[in-house]
Amino acid sequence: MPEFLSQPSVEIARRLELRGGNAWIAVLSPPGGPALALDELRTELRSILQISARVLPLGTATFEGLREALQQPNDDAVLLSAGADLTPEKWSSLDIMRSALERTGPVILWLAPNDVANLTQFAPNIRSFIGGSIFIAAPDGGIMTEEDRQRRVKELEKQYQLTNGEIVRRAESKQLPPEPHFVEWLVLIGRGDLV
Amino acid sequence: MSGLVSTPGSQLQRRDRFRAYMRAFNPTAPAPGVIKAGLVCEDLHRFLFRNLAGRADLEPGSQQLLVGGIGSGKTTELLLARRWLRDQGHVLPFYIDISKATDLAELNTGSLVASFGVALARHFTNDFDDYKRDPELRKKLGQPFDEVWTYAYGKRETVWVPREDLASGPDVDDLEDEEGYYAVRNVPGKLKPPLPALRRDVQHTRAPLEKFLTAARETHKEIVVIFDGLDRLLDATKFWSVAQQDLRLFRELKVSVLATAPLSVLFRVGVAQSISDHFDRVQHLPVIAADPENGSLRSVLEKRRGSELLSDQDADSICHYSGGVLRDLISLSRDAAEEAYVSDHDSITVADVEKVVHQLGIGYLRGLGPGAIETLLNLQSSKSFQIDQAANVELLVTRRVLEYSSTDFRVHPALLSVIPRPESKSA
Numbered sequence: 001m002p003e004f005l006s007q008p009s010v011e012i013a014r015r016l017e018l019r020g021g022n023a024w025i026a027v028l029s030p031p032g033g034p035a036l037a038l039d040e041l042r043t044e045l046r047s048i049l050q051i052s053a054r055v056l057p058l059g060t061a062t063f064e065g066l067r068e069a070l071q072q073p074n075d076d077a078v079l080l081s082a083g084a085d086l087t088p089e090k091w092s093s094l095d096i097m098r099s100a101l102e103r104t105g106p107v108i109l110w111l112a113p114n115d116v117a118n119l120t121q122f123a124p125n126i127r128s129f130i131g132g133s134i135f136i137a138a139p140d141g142g143i144m145t146e147e148d149r150q151r152r153v154k155e156l157e158k159q160y161q162l163t164n165g166e167i168v169r170r171a172e173s174k175q176l177p178p179e180p181h182f183v184e185w186l187v188l189i190g191r192g193d194l195v
Numbered sequence: 196m197s198g199l200v201s202t203p204g205s206q207l208q209r210r211d212r213f214r215a216y217m218r219a220f221n222p223t224a225p226a227p228g229v230i231k232a233g234l235v236c237e238d239l240h241r242f243l244f245r246n247l248a249g250r251a252d253l254e255p256g257s258q259q260l261l262v263g264g265i266g267s268g269k270t271t272e273l274l275l276a277r278r279w280l281r282d283q284g285h286v287l288p289f290y291i292d293i294s295k296a297t298d299l300a301e302l303n304t305g306s307l308v309a310s311f312g313v314a315l316a317r318h319f320t321n322d323f324d325d326y327k328r329d330p331e332l333r334k335k336l337g338q339p340f341d342e343v344w345t346y347a348y349g350k351r352e353t354v355w356v357p358r359e360d361l362a363s364g365p366d367v368d369d370l371e372d373e374e375g376y377y378a379v380r381n382v383p384g385k386l387k388p389p390l391p392a393l394r395r396d397v398q399h400t401r402a403p404l405e406k407f408l409t410a411a412r413e414t415h416k417e418i419v420v421i422f423d424g425l426d427r428l429l430d431a432t433k434f435w436s437v438a439q440q441d442l443r444l445f446r447e448l449k450v451s452v453l454a455t456a457p458l459s460v461l462f463r464v465g466v467a468q469s470i471s472d473h474f475d476r477v478q479h480l481p482v483i484a485a486d487p488e489n490g491s492l493r494s495v496l497e498k499r500r501g502s503e504l505l506s507d508q509d510a511d512s513i514c515h516y517s518g519g520v521l522r523d524l525i526s527l528s529r530d531a532a533e534e535a536y537v538s539d540h541d542s543i544t545v546a547d548v549e550k551v552v553h554q555l556g557i558g559y560l561r562g563l564g565p566g567a568i569e570t571l572l573n574l575q576s577s578k579s580f581q582i583d584q585a586a587n588v589e590l591l592v593t594r595r596v597l598e599y600s601s602t603d604f605r606v607h608p609a610l611l612s613v614i615p616r617p618e619s620k621s622a
Contacts, residue, residue, distance in 0.1 A: 004557055005550070015533055018214065022223045063298035093300040096427040099292050102225065117562030124593040125427055128266045129223050131526030132554030132609075 003190050004028065006136040009041040013048040015133075016077070016106045024126075025133040026109040028116065031184035037137045038079065038110055045077045051105065053077040058094065059085045067100040074103040081110045088122045095123035113183050136187065149188055156185045164189050212503065213536045219499040220529040222522050226270045230278070235271055236498050239491055239521075240480060244275035250476060251276070251419045251451035252286055258442055258452045260470060262461055263426070263480030265594055266522025269455050272480065273421050276453060280419055287415035289314045294424030302428070305346070307441035308400055311420050311450070312343035315407045336410060339403035346400045353377050401444060408448060419451040426455040429592050434460055442473070458598075462588050482519035482597045485511075492517065492524060499525075504532050504542045512545070516552040518597045518607045527551055527609075556613035559595055568614060571595065571606045580604040 007015075016023050030037050038055065045053040056069055058080050070078060094101075101107065109130065111119065116134060120127050157163060162170075167185055170176040171194035176186075186194050219234055229235055237244070247259055263269045273290065280288040289311065293299065296310050319336060357375040411418055428434040434456055445452050460470050461479065470477050483491050492514040496502075501510055505528065513531065517524035530551035535543045563571075567590060574580045574596065581587055582604070590596040596604055606614070 004554060011537065015537065018533060018536060019217055019529070020214065020221070022221060022225065024223050063300070092429075093298075095429075096299040097294055098427065099295040099424055102223070116558070119561075120558060120593065121562040124265050124429070127558065128522055128594070130558070131222060131523065132530050132551050132556075132558055133526075134554065134558055 003187055004134045004136050006138045008138040009037070009044040010048070012041060012108075012135055012137070013044040016045070016108075017048050019106075021104050022102070023106040024109075024129040025106070025135065026111055026116070026119065026130045028111050028113045028134065028136045030137045031113070031187075034112070038081065041108070041110075041137060042079060045079075045106075045108075049077055049106070051076050053079065055079045055081055055110075057081050057083060059083045059090065063093070063097055063100070067097070070101055070103050070107075073105075075105040077106045077108065078103070079108045079110050082112065082115045084112060086115065086118065088118060091118050091122035095125045098125045098129065101126075113187065153185070153188050156188075167191075168194065209541065210536075213532055216500070216504050216532050217529055220501070220525050220532065222266075222525040222529060226274050230271065230274055234499050235275070236491075236494050237275060239268070239483070239495065240272060243478060243480070244272045245279055247272070247453055247476075247478065248276040248279040248419075251453055252280060252283060252417055254475065255417055255451055256446045256449040257475045258446060258454075258473070259476040259478065260454055260456045260460075260474045261478050261480060262456045262458060262470075264458050264482065264520065264591070264597070265426075266520050267480045267482060268521045269426060269480055270423055273423050273453060273455065277421055285416040286419055287318070287411055287417070288419040288421060289318070290421045290423065292423045294427050299424065299427055302433075302437050304437065304440045305400070306437060307422060308404070308444055309343075309347040311445075312400060312404055312407070313347045314420075315404070315411065315418075316340050316343050319407065319410065332410065336406060339406040342403035343400065343407070346403075398444065401448070404448060408450070417451065418449075419453065420445065422452065422454040424455065426457045429457050429459060431457060431459040431462075439473070458592055459588050462582050462591075482599060483521070484599050485514040485517070485519055492519060495521065495524060496528060499528075501528055504535065506543070509543050509545060509548050512548050512552075516548075516555070516609045516612070518594075518605070518609065519599070520594060520597065520607070523555065523594075523607075523609070527555060530554065552609050552612060556607075556609040556611075559593075559607055559610035560613050563595070567595075571610070571614060572616070574604060575606050575611060578604075 012025070012027060016025065027041065042053045042055065045051075054069075054076060056066070056078055058066075059082070061069070109119070109126070113136070119130070153164065164185075167176065167182065167189070168191055171182075171186055171191065176182050176194075219232075221229075247261065250257055250259060261269050261272060270292075277288045277290045280286040291310050291314055293302075293307065293310055296313075297306055316336075316339075319332075320340070354377070355375060356378050408418060425434060425438065428437065438454070438456075442452060442454075456470070461477075483489065485492050493510060496505065496510050496514070505513070509531070513524065513527045517527055527548070531543045531547045534547040534550050535541075538544075538547065540547065567586065570580075570587065570590065580596065582591070587596070591598060591604075595607055595610055597607055598604055
């Protein structure tokens with residue numbers, strides 16, 4: 001099964017530039033180096049949109065603090081970083097305050113791949129704003145070609161002595177540990193829905 | 196329809212064309228601007244806003260509820276209702292997005308009254324020229340203003356703490372006055388987050404509100420308050436706990452209320468109340484069927500000049516896969532154009548539409564467990580859906596299932612297109 005579109009940072013920034021004001025998207029951090037990828041996206045946003053870009057962590061934010069941070073100023077780009085510590089309760093609280101999050105500048109939700117389930121389940125109002133605009137930040141900042149993808153899958157098969165089919169079976173029976181490599185593997189073979 | 200564009204001049208033209216289209220199809224653009232730009236089909240829900248506004252005008256103190264799923268266009272209807280009420284001349288309508296004003300997650304009784312009080316007070320202090328020119332009026336409303344403000348935002352006050360209220364210990368023994376001491380404490384208001392679960396009766400603020408209302412009725416016969424954002428309280432229990440007492444006071448004050456509510460209040464899961472017992476009218480905003488006979492969804496696209504980039508076939512496809520959810524319709528139209536642009540197409544192609552439908556479907560699919568998927572597949576095959584089960588209400592609230600009528604539930608078409616079937620698992 002195909003996955004969300006994999007896009008390098010520069011493409012994500014170009015899409016936002018094309019959209020104009022009030023844009024909302026979600027970007028799934030790549031397995032491996034999420035901090036580096038976040039920094040890269042921030043740089044591309046600054047460069048292509050010609051505005052400043054801030055990273056705001058969601059885990060520790062209060063209603064008042066987040067509302068103020070998003071409105072002052074309200075026209076720069078903001079990357080809302082979800083982090084692994086975002087509980088379902090926190091997602092629900094964020095969802096309820098969606099109106100307070102609305103702003104002129106783009107809002108980019110920066111999520112770990114398995115955060116999408118929480119977004120859809122516990123924050124349907126925010127998910128509605130995101131729509132289908134969920135992209136995977138392409139590893140190493142470039143578009144992964146089919147050749148690259150196949151080579152990486154072979155590497156993983158060799159490293160873990162498992163086949164694609166076995167990985168899928170284990171994921172379906174909930175016996176696959178949530179390790180970044182397995183997440184990457186499932187995404188690469190188009191079964192990110194099992195993450 | 197598609198092709199590569201080569202010259203710089205035509206690239207610019209192409210870019211302008213796409214940008215204009217995408218400005219019109221912005222699913223997250225603030226609704227007031229969209230209405231002002233003339234991009235809204237006002238008859239989409241058979242001029243529902245006029246019915247809501249008309250009743251609010253004709254029946255002072257009436258209470259109407261607008262219930263609809265996420266992205267169904269509730270805010271637009273409420274804003275159109277406000278505009279209609281304003282246009283009547285004798286009505287003073289207040290539109291309040293309560294989720295912008297306060298932390299709804301911590302919302303408690305009195306918050307709606309407090310936010311209305313603040314809006315009413317601001318009307319006089321900010322918008323009303325007479326108030327600025329008339330010292331008598333300012334004197335008359337000065338104290339109510341303070342009371343309303345304190346009720347909303349709290350205050351600091353000095354209180355006497357008697358000795359018997361204190362536990363014994365060295366500090367108590369050191370008190371200069373044997374009877375007790377004065378302390379300064381914060382009395383939280385209704386709107387300043389985080390809010391503790393206060394039990395203060397909303398009647399407390401009735402007197403200052405009445406003074407403002409009396410002054411307002413010297414120029415406007417009717418006062419209407421429109422509460423948007425209450426639909427974010429997806430849990431019906433929370434909605435009731437917030438709404439019940441406050442709405443009672445509005446009825447007593449003869450202030451008409453239009454409010455949004457989450458879909459879950461219709462199905463009474465976890466709550467004993469029936470909304471029809473408490474509201475004069477409950478208006479459900481259903482999703483719009485994309486049936487060929489019903490051209491409503493196509494009219495939304497045409498109003499925004501979708502044919503600039505969309506063929507008839509692709510427009511029909513987008514209407515179908517939106518499931519009739521307005522925000523999804525706008526999102527798919529915008530996303531398809533974006534795909535076409537980044538793929539160097541001159542206009543939207545079938546492949547662009549397929550790609551964005553897939554993206555939307557995958558978004559809905561994420562987080563669904565095997566049980567929920569089985570429920571959806573059963574709904575698809577047997578058309579049966581038990582709405583009295585909490586898990587199924589959740590599917591409805593999260594828009595995986597759409598309600599076209601009280602007996603017609605369907606899986607969101609974009610989701611349906613990506614649901615893994617049992618056959619594919621065994622393959």
